[in-house]
Amino acid sequence: RVYQINLCEAFGGSEVYTRFFSLALQNLGWQSTVIVNTKADHWNSLDLGKASLVPAANGRDVLRQMPNRDALVFSHTAIDGFLGDALAKRHRYVGFAHQPLYLKALAPFRRFRMVLGVSEYVLASVRAAGLDCYARPLYGVADVDRVERRPLQQLTRGSEFAHDRSSLRGRALGLLEPMTSALRAPEVYHRRRGLTLGIVSPLVEMKQFPKLFSIIAPIIARYPEVNLEIFGSGTASAVQALRRSLEPLGDRVRFWGQQTDMRSVYGGIDFLLTGLPEREGLGRNVVEAQMCGAAVLAVHSPPFTETVLDGKTGYLYRDPREDGGADFERHLAGLKEGVDLPDPLAHREHLARFTLPAFTAEVSRLLNNLDHLVPSGRHEFTPWYRPPQTVTQTLQGI
Structure with missing residues (x-):
């Protein structure tokens, strides 16, 4: 045993x-x-x-x-x-x-x-x-069926806040928010016209999303048909910091909260966008996205160089802290001009490394x-x- x-x-x-x-x-x-x-x-x-x-x-x-x-x-x-x-x-x-x-x-x-x-x-x-x-x-x-196997379903908006249950305030907000959400009509996810980038991750400090978007959000803002969908939740302070870094994108950013039907999530985006690399262990979402047919946009650095085949299952771009996001924009401009998207499912040998x-x-x-x-x-x-x-x-x- x-x-x-x-x-x-x-x-x-x-x-x-x-x-x-x-x-x-x-x-x-x-x-x-x-x-x-x-x-x-x-x-x-x-x-x-x-x-x-x-x-x-x-x-x-x-x-x-x-x-x-x-x-x-x-x-x-x-x-x-x-x-x-x-x-x-x-x-x-x-x-x-x-x-x-x-x-x-x-x-x-x-x-x-x-x-x-x-x-x-x-x-x-x-x-x-x-x-x-x-x-x-x-x-x-790549464990996309970890909760339970079910047919593809409609995704509805959940809370982007993961309240700290160790504090009285967090417990109170955790009880009140579902009640207020129940009073609103459910918002159903529909893919918008254009290129859809997605974050599928807990909104936690180690991902460094605010630092990343402080550089690349103004770049994305220059491409009006590029949208960002965020599937994940975090503390109030983490969500607020992320929202501030995304202000250049206005209403092209939507928050959907943590979801359980991962096949529907990855099926609803063109590219998974990762955070910065140095505190990542592997990037479970990176291998899950590829297994579901979604390509990956990630910084050209370990551990992403272990999980993404550059140009085949996604694109690796130079760390934007080094070049101000120039290489990221080069990839984004190419995609906007109609370059064929990478097809992760065509690379079965690579994906087989991440199977049970x-x-x-x-x-x-x-x-x-x-x-x-x-x-x-x-x-x-x-x-x-x-x-x-x-x-x-x-x-x-x-």
């Missing part, structure tokens, strides 16, 4: 990753117990296959769900303090890095006997931090290389990959 820990309260990429990691383990004949935060209310809507879902209110609850020693534990959360120490000393404790580690506290990651990266870009940051890691990226799955069978095969290789893994409270082991000890060696390895 394998134990997974995901103690995040909010829904995001690591929660979707937990789902398809559970399915891969199931495909390989492993039983899986997924230990989650009691405050997280999104788990019941995710299909975890035959995995057991167990809520935990605190660290002692987590430890009670597994044997006293030697369990194989995969954590999607970097855990510090008493619980992190106990897991490292008692169990074969392996952790996922879902984002690059450059701006993160490293102490919780040092407790892992091995760190798993979701992209080569993330693995480079793990190696640069001097941590033991599995040598191959576990890219994950490919992911299951990679998880199988990983499990075969954990034979010598032991708790840190016992003896040392020889890891699959031991990072170089000097900065020069590290940079050469990257």
